Amino acid sequence: MKKAYARDFSELDAIVADTAAFFATHAIDPNLRPKVDLANEELFVNLVTYNTEARGPVTIELCAAGRGIEVTLTDRDVDRFDPTRAGDVDVESLLAERAPGGLGLYLVSKMVDTIHHEYRDRTSKITFTNRSASSEEG
Amino acid sequence: MFEIGFNQDGDVVLTGRLDAAQAPAAQAFLDGVERGCVVDMAALEYISSAGLGVLLRTHKRLSGTGGGLELHNVNGHIGDIFSYSGFDRLFVIRSR
Numbered sequence: 001m002k003k004a005y006a007r008d009f010s011e012l013d014a015i016v017a018d019t020a021a022f023f024a025t026h027a028i029d030p031n032l033r034p035k036v037d038l039a040n041e042e043l044f045v046n047l048v049t050y051n052t053e054a055r056g057p058v059t060i061e062l063c064a065a066g067r068g069i070e071v072t073l074t075d076r077d078v079d080r081f082d083p084t085r086a087g088d089v090d091v092e093s094l095l096a097e098r099a100p101g102g103l104g105l106y107l108v109s110k111m112v113d114t115i116h117h118e119y120r121d122r123t124s125k126i127t128f129t130n131r132s133a134s135s136e137e138g
Numbered sequence: 139m140f141e142i143g144f145n146q147d148g149d150v151v152l153t154g155r156l157d158a159a160q161a162p163a164a165q166a167f168l169d170g171v172e173r174g175c176v177v178d179m180a181a182l183e184y185i186s187s188a189g190l191g192v193l194l195r196t197h198k199r200l201s202g203t204g205g206g207l208e209l210h211n212v213n214g215h216i217g218d219i220f221s222y223s224g225f226d227r228l229f230v231i232r233s234r
Contacts, residue, residue, distance in 0.1 A: 009157075009158045009159040010159055012157050012158060012159050013159070016155070034184065034215040037184060038184075038186055038219070041157055041158060041186045042186060042187060045158045045186075045188070090224075091222070091223055091224030091227075092224055092227065093224070094228075095197070095198060095201060095228050096198075098194060098198070098224075098228065100190075100191035100192075100194045100195045101187075101191055103187040103190055103191075103223055104186070104187035104188075106222075107186075107187055107219065107222060107223065110222045
């Protein structure tokens with residue numbers, strides 16, 4: 001399934017609904033849904049928030065991989081930024097030292113099994129996978 | 139779908155999905171809370187970093203007045219998010 005979403009947080013509901021439908025149609029392990037939803041949201045929000053000069057939609061493609069899933073987010077006419085190399089977050093700091101923000105891409109790294117970024121011709125493509133612990137995929 | 143309100147015990151109740159689209163509404167509500175309180179998450183299905191930011195901002199403000207937020211009835215997945223984020227060191231958290 002491949003679909004384009006406008007650069008607006010209000011599209012998150014549609015992304016979640018489309019992902020749920022894809023999981024049901026392709027018998028993807030439902031235990032992966034929270035992780036995929038979180039990674040999708042954090043990456044989509046990052047693209048929309050920081051690629052401010054882009055005007056076109058963000059494309060999200062879902063592919064079944066056994067009972068797991070491969071997700072690719074594509075954003076065109078953007079500057080280079082590799083979300084897989086975002087800085088670490090000090091999650092052990094005290095309350096007084098913690099500031100809201102910066103957790104999104106860190107959480108993505110915790111949610112996915114693999115993540116890959118490709119940048120070519122001003123197009124940014126992020127692909128992540130989540131494997132099912134119960135699948136027998138190779 | 140996301141809802142936020144008070145129950146009859148004065149606890150804040152979160153229902154549904156607290157994502158980046160809903161975080162401003164949640165922040166606006168919690169900005170009106172004036173003292174430490176319990177946040178009942180029994181019906182909260184999902185939270186992203188935007189929602190974590192709302193909780194952290196509110197917790198810091200209320201902790202400055204001697205209060206803070208206690209997060210109750212946290213489900214397994216959201217508990218994992220709190221753990222990865224280090225929130226389990228910052229908040230009193232009670233799982234379901």
